[in-house]
Amino acid sequence: MSDRRECESSATAKPRHALLTGWGRYPLSESDIYRPEKIAELQAVVTADATSLIARGAGRAYGDAALNDQNRVVDLTRLNRMLAFDAATGLLRCEAGVTIAELIDVFMPRGFFPPVTPGTRFVTLGGSIAADVHGKNHHRDSSLASHVTSFDLMIASGEVLRCSREENAELFRATVGGMGLTGVILELELRMRRVESAYLDGESIRAGNIDAAIEAFERADAEWGYSVAWIDCNSGKAALGRSVLNVGNFATLDRLPRNLAQDPLVTRPRLSPIVPFDMPGFALNSLTVKAFNAVIYALHRETAAHTIFDYESFFYPLDSIRNWNRIYGKRGFVQYQCVWPPDESRAGLVEVLETISRSRRGSFLAVLKKFGAQDGLLSFPMPGYTLALDFPMTDGLLEFLDSIDAMVLKRGGRVYLAKDARLAPETFRAMYPNLDKWQAAKAVADPDNRFSSSLSRRLGMCPA
Structure with a gap:
């Protein structure tokens, strides 16, 4: 127990208070920003405070999806280690802070490329799953998450759940495209695409x-x-x-x-x-x-x-x-x-x-x-x-x-x-008919609505 308190103290005592925006530079937000280097530090941030928290990757969402005005933001860019790769299958396991640019730098010389990429490579894989990013091959290959076999998700209690299409399947579906509101993606397994050239x-x-x-x-x-x-x-x-x-x-x-x-x-x-x-x-x-x-x-x-x-x-x-x-x-x-x-x-x-x-x-x-x-x-x-x-x-x-x-x-x-900064809540609800199913899955992982953002509050995504 003393080790846990020391971890909480070291992780929660040093937030950086700063102004943030998305890539569109509208709107402007003010938050306490944490930047953990280890999973234990992240867990302490998630569980130490009852105030709202949202994960943030490279900050390339255009609007307010990774903003949390007057609340907490956790920067995951230090959690960017590549953990294992099987060249025979193309399966890569890595932390969520790895960017697509880093994937390309490491794996293009070996003849592999991300199976799906959005219009910028300067995005993290965790953020890409949370936004369920698409690319120029969506008509054939769907989104990036379609090539993710599993991920580890830290929910509001600090517990880490393995999520896949077979295990915690409804939470998997809620996290993909869920804008970071079900928890923090820690690690993931992604199937890379073999290519002969760049x-x-x-x-x-x-x-x-x-x-x-x-x-x-x-x-x-x-x-x-x-x-x-x-x-x-x-x-x-x-x-x-x-x-x-x-x-x-x-x-x-x-x-x-x-x-x-x-x-x-x-x-x-x-x-x-x-x-x-x-x-x-x-x-x-x-x-x-x-x-x-x-x-x-x-x-x-x-x-x-x-x-x-x-x-x-x-x-x-x-x-x-x-x-x-x-x-x-x-x-x-x-x-x-x-x-x-x-x-x-x-x-x-x-x-x-x-x-x-x-x-x-x-x-x-x-x-x-x-x-x-x-x-x-x-x-x-x-x-x-x-x-x-x-x-x-x-x-x-x-x-x-x-x-x-x-x-x-x-x-x-x-x-x-992922690009929105101004949609009205009633319009959002009409456009996304699966909202009730998503809310039910979020409630299991985050019953007290600890994970929220400027976007989720503006759209009324999570019931009070």
Whole structure:
């Protein structure tokens, strides 16, 4: 007992009080932050205080999912050890603070790549499970959690439970996509993907409008494992939703040019410019965004062009620009991502794109992808099409996004919680019909609602 008290004292006596934001830099939050190095230290933090606690990884959730204003935050980035790897099966066991970037650095030279990756590699695996992140291969391979065989979860009592599809299965389903509210993920087992090279063999396809883009996605299904489109949110009329699709598969050695095939698992170093300061608010406006979109579209050929992509440019185009979130200025930005079921996707896309075009709130970075099947109780993806948009924080933006919510909801769609910073609780409940099942599973692991966040309180996710 004395050892436990000493552990509690050392772990709980040294929080750092600081301001935090998500990657969108909106909203701002103030918390006591703990950064344990050992599981015992984390357990002491979880059990030592009755006030609210939420785990935080690399801080790349856009909104308030990993914020806990006026309460406690536990930073898991020191719990980042890789524990075991079986090259024959691709099974990796590691701590939840390991990032996807660290996985790639260690395992790409050995011929392995994460089975699913979001648009940035600077996220932790624990956070990726909590958000049930998706990638450019969701239409075939579902989310990252679909490739996780098990994880260890510390619940509110400090007990650690092994969770899988066979063991504590309902808690597994509640934690995947549960935004860290069922407990703290400690370790996980993930099946890595074997690859022959660090390059993708694919095509760039220019689509003149949203119908051509959807047609291109549907054609791509049979041949390409990865697909994503940049989409122009400023174009209208016959050019509404004009896009450039990048599609590809990891290249086999016989598909690589000779110079790349000589060292296929190593890519050339890339320039990594930095945005050194917050851009002024006037830098991103309807005219500059429209000009940027026109240039991007014009740079691509009218016919599909065979392309060899290095994995960084295909999966992580923004990671090469350090602090790119500063381009939106001091007020930050809101990333808005929604999805519609298949029968409503085209109509939903047209309605939202027309509304954005008329509003002159064109998104600087807009991405279109196709989703497949999904399982987690609060997981965001569903079969259909998803649109992700960035909007600088400006007057009237939140009310504008409320109107977009209504358009998405009426067609059976929903909004991604890992990127959300402003969704209304009644809209959330209507978009996520499995909330009651999720609440029941959370109540077993966290009966006193010890794990909560700014997001969960704003959305009313956990009954008082």
